[in-house]
Amino acid sequence: MSSADGAAICTNGLGWYLYGVVGAGDKSPRLDAEGLAVDPGHDVELVVEGPLAGVTSRVSLEEFGEEMLPDRLGDAAWLEEKISAHERVLERVLHELSIVPCRFCTVYRSERELRRFLAERKDALQAALDRVHGQVELGVKAFVDRKRFAAGEASRNEKIRDLQERAGSAEGGTAYLERRRLEQLVSSEVERLRSTASRDIHSRLLARADDGLTLALQAPEVSGRDNQMIFHGAYLVDVSEAEFKATLGSLAVEYRDLGVELELTGPWPPYNFVPTELRAS
Amino acid sequence: MSSRDLESYRSGQPAQLADVLERVLDKGIVIAGDIQINLLDIELLTVKIRLLIASADKARELGIDWWEGDAFLSRGNGHSELEERLRKLEEKAGLPTSPERGRSDT
Numbered sequence: 001m002s003s004a005d006g007a008a009i010c011t012n013g014l015g016w017y018l019y020g021v022v023g024a025g026d027k028s029p030r031l032d033a034e035g036l037a038v039d040p041g042h043d044v045e046l047v048v049e050g051p052l053a054g055v056t057s058r059v060s061l062e063e064f065g066e067e068m069l070p071d072r073l074g075d076a077a078w079l080e081e082k083i084s085a086h087e088r089v090l091e092r093v094l095h096e097l098s099i100v101p102c103r104f105c106t107v108y109r110s111e112r113e114l115r116r117f118l119a120e121r122k123d124a125l126q127a128a129l130d131r132v133h134g135q136v137e138l139g140v141k142a143f144v145d146r147k148r149f150a151a152g153e154a155s156r157n158e159k160i161r162d163l164q165e166r167a168g169s170a171e172g173g174t175a176y177l178e179r180r181r182l183e184q185l186v187s188s189e190v191e192r193l194r195s196t197a198s199r200d201i202h203s204r205l206l207a208r209a210d211d212g213l214t215l216a217l218q219a220p221e222v223s224g225r226d227n228q229m230i231f232h233g234a235y236l237v238d239v240s241e242a243e244f245k246a247t248l249g250s251l252a253v254e255y256r257d258l259g260v261e262l263e264l265t266g267p268w269p270p271y272n273f274v275p276t277e278l279r280a281s
Numbered sequence: 282m283s284s285r286d287l288e289s290y291r292s293g294q295p296a297q298l299a300d301v302l303e304r305v306l307d308k309g310i311v312i313a314g315d316i317q318i319n320l321l322d323i324e325l326l327t328v329k330i331r332l333l334i335a336s337a338d339k340a341r342e343l344g345i346d347w348w349e350g351d352a353f354l355s356r357g358n359g360h361s362e363l364e365e366r367l368r369k370l371e372e373k374a375g376l377p378t379s380p381e382r383g384r385s386d387t
Contacts (some may be wrong), residue, residue: 086305272304
């Protein structure tokens with residue numbers, strides 16, 4: 001579509017923000033709460049097109065327009081508010097329906113374009129929807145408490161025990177060097193733990209999930225935790241979540257003695273299990 | 282499943298903003314072609330945005346202004362001199378040198 005065409009269509013300056021796609025035959029999610037949408041002045045509504053429905057709300061193109069958006073994205077407060085709204089709407093839908101989530105700021109200039117997209121990409125969207133039907137995404141993180149890990153290691157690892165004793169009894173520069181050696185030894189043991197634990201955790205959780213993948217580890221500034229993250233994964237899991245959580249529970253008990261804590265996040269819309277790109281024709 | 286298992290891992294807390302950002306900005310279906318803006322074009326920006334939001338409060342608490350300049354890539358810059366001295370000391374002592382500060386293996 002040419003930009004002149006677009007300008008002619010959106011004379012009222014409103015676009016359509018698409019949160020995600022659901023099956024139209026399913027029951028309708030409750031989306032009538034006020035101020036739920038990314039543009040709180042407009043309601044969240046379903047745009048039904050054939051067997052599919054877009055979860056949408058109208059947005060001001062002044063705010064969500066192509067020209068303004070790069071600047072807006074640099075505005076942390078704006079971004080946090082809108083991202084939270086995007087996620088809130090999807091979570092609301094997820095309570096009742098399976099959903100294919102869209103990436104942030106998927107905005108159409110007109111209802112006609114939105115409907116055309118739903119109609120033309122029907123097959124690909126339906127396939128994506130079938131894949132996540134009756135499923136949600138769960139996130140799993142593992143953190144290691146270095147002190148607890150080192151204390152536990154000392155009982156198993158003679159070298160660490162030795163260094164701990166020497167560091168404790170030495171003085172001045174020698175003590176510093178011994179502590180340094182100890183730190184390095186612990187670091188390499190943590191690294192070994194990270195490698196074995198992430199393989200073990202991932203394969204056992206994957207066996208209880210429909211699909212799964214590992215995600216980038218988060219630095220402490222991002223995770224908000226002082227302890228080092230040693231594992232981060234996302235799994236596509238049946239909405240009942242029971243089997244998956246049972247396995248996670250066993251893993252958590254097993255790894256606790258190593259100073260490792262597991263954390264579950266979600267249920268999330270299945271962001272990590274939908275195609276990353278869907279070309280409109 | 283026993284109740285002990287239920288309590289063995291953390292869960293049910295409000296989602297961390299960083300987790301929401303990682304998903305909403307980087308994942309989810311992307312419709313190329315006829316939406317009005319392709320967010321992929323500005324994806325580079327989001328790496329910094331996401332760190333900025335998640336970390337600004339904590340960093341401020343610690344009195345660190347690492348987000349000034351190229352925050353993401355130059356983490357730990359304020360300590361580089363100290364680290365260099367430490368490394369030299371370690372070399373003299375015949376110790377393996379300190380590991381690089383920085384991101385975990387993302």
